[in-house]
Amino acid sequence: MLDHADVISRYDQHDILGVIADQPNQLRQSYSTAGLGKFKKPTAIVVAGMGGSAIAAEFIKNWLGDRLPVPLVIVRGYELPAFVDKTTLVVASSYSGNTEETVSCLKDAEKRGAMIIELTTGGHLDVEAKAHHLIELTVPAGLQPRLAVLYGVKALATVIESLGLLTGIKQELEAAADWVESQLGPWTPTTPTEENSAKQLAKAFKDHPVVIYGGPVLAMPAMKWKIDINENAKSLAFYNYLPEFNHNEFLGWGHTGHSDLVVVELQSNLDNTQVKKRFSATNRLLSGDMPDPIVVTAQGKTKLEQMLWTILLGDYASAYLAFLNQVDPTPVPLIEKLKHELAD
Numbered sequence: 001m002l003d004h005a006d007v008i009s010r011y012d013q014h015d016i017l018g019v020i021a022d023q024p025n026q027l028r029q030s031y032s033t034a035g036l037g038k039f040k041k042p043t044a045i046v047v048a049g050m051g052g053s054a055i056a057a058e059f060i061k062n063w064l065g066d067r068l069p070v071p072l073v074i075v076r077g078y079e080l081p082a083f084v085d086k087t088t089l090v091v092a093s094s095y096s097g098n099t100e101e102t103v104s105c106l107k108d109a110e111k112r113g114a115m116i117i118e119l120t121t122g123g124h125l126d127v128e129a130k131a132h133h134l135i136e137l138t139v140p141a142g143l144q145p146r147l148a149v150l151y152g153v154k155a156l157a158t159v160i161e162s163l164g165l166l167t168g169i170k171q172e173l174e175a176a177a178d179w180v181e182s183q184l185g186p187w188t189p190t191t192p193t194e195e196n197s198a199k200q201l202a203k204a205f206k207d208h209p210v211v212i213y214g215g216p217v218l219a220m221p222a223m224k225w226k227i228d229i230n231e232n233a234k235s236l237a238f239y240n241y242l243p244e245f246n247h248n249e250f251l252g253w254g255h256t257g258h259s260d261l262v263v264v265e266l267q268s269n270l271d272n273t274q275v276k277k278r279f280s281a282t283n284r285l286l287s288g289d290m291p292d293p294i295v296v297t298a299q300g301k302t303k304l305e306q307m308l309w310t311i312l313l314g315d316y317a318s319a320y321l322a323f324l325n326q327v328d329p330t331p332v333p334l335i336e337k338l339k340h341e342l343a344d
Contacts, residue, residue: 002199002320003192011323014330017189019147020315026150027177033162035135039115041163042089048075048105049093052145056152062220063304069165078104086113095145097123119155144330146231180308187316198313202320208262209236213245215275217268217303221310228318232329242278253290263293268306
């Protein structure tokens with residue numbers, strides 16, 4: 001089925017495969033830094049966002065968390081932490097510009113006198129930026145937020161570098177974009193299933209809830225796989241990460257019976273030696289209780305390359321799963337319906 005162009009075109013009505021293939025270009029996007037010079041180095045960065053609009057911050061935290069000289073806190077809700085003040089940089093991230101939780105956090109940040117940057121395509125955030133002379137980084141429009149994550153990653157990296165917190169990270173992203181773009185061929189629709197690991201994953205996921213586990217290097221990609229399977233394929237998926245998994249969820253596998261779940265492990269040769277041992281010991285101790293995992297070993301020499309490689313593989317796999325589920329992966333009608341009900 002996945003090797004027939006007519007089948008794919010029947011369900012891919014918004015060209016998600018083209019959008020996925022073009023994602024490395026998002027890391028080449030340039031953003032104006034005009035106005036950022038008025039800000040001092042912040043004592044903390046808070047990114048307020050929901051869904052796909054928060055994932056760029058998760059990427060930055062996963063990639064640069066051990067290099068950033070200040071804390072990066074992600075807020076998924078209506079209220080900012082108590083510590084936010086004039087020394088804090090608050091990034092209000094909403095692809096549509098209308099996410100109610102993010103708008104609420106923006107107003108909270110204004111009251112507290114925080115340094116504020118908006119990351120959006122327009123909407124209410126754009127109106128607020130013009131009314132209150134706020135700095136706005138405009139992201140190219142026309143995509144679903146989960147498919148515009150790398151635009152947000154480049155924008156946040158631009159802010160971090162412009163504030164003097166780190167240097168060279170924009171160049172790192174652009175170099176990684178060139179590398180990961182060269183890796184996409186085996187996952188594209190013209191590559192047959194027997195040679196296409198993304199299509200093979202989709203077939204393994206069909207009619208099964210999927211649980212994705214990653215170590216510290218690939219924790220954020222594991223989250224992205226879960227989101228993509230939910231939103232693209234309209235299927236159930238869950239994620240967790242090691243070593244935290246071994247302190248709680250690990251025990252839950254003892255009473256699953258003959259579970260219908262499919263387990264995926266995203267493994268990296270850059271993970272801590274103890275994490276590698278934990279994957280091995282977990283699989284040995286849960287043999288017979290947990291289904292044999294599908295092990296995906298990330299390619300790439302650096303954490304950044306491995307994160308990008310793994311994310312794009314998951315993007316393709318979730319799109320192919322959508323076609324197997326006979327749905328268009330791009331629209332999210334149930335989420336839109338919920339927004340209308342909340343607005344009423």
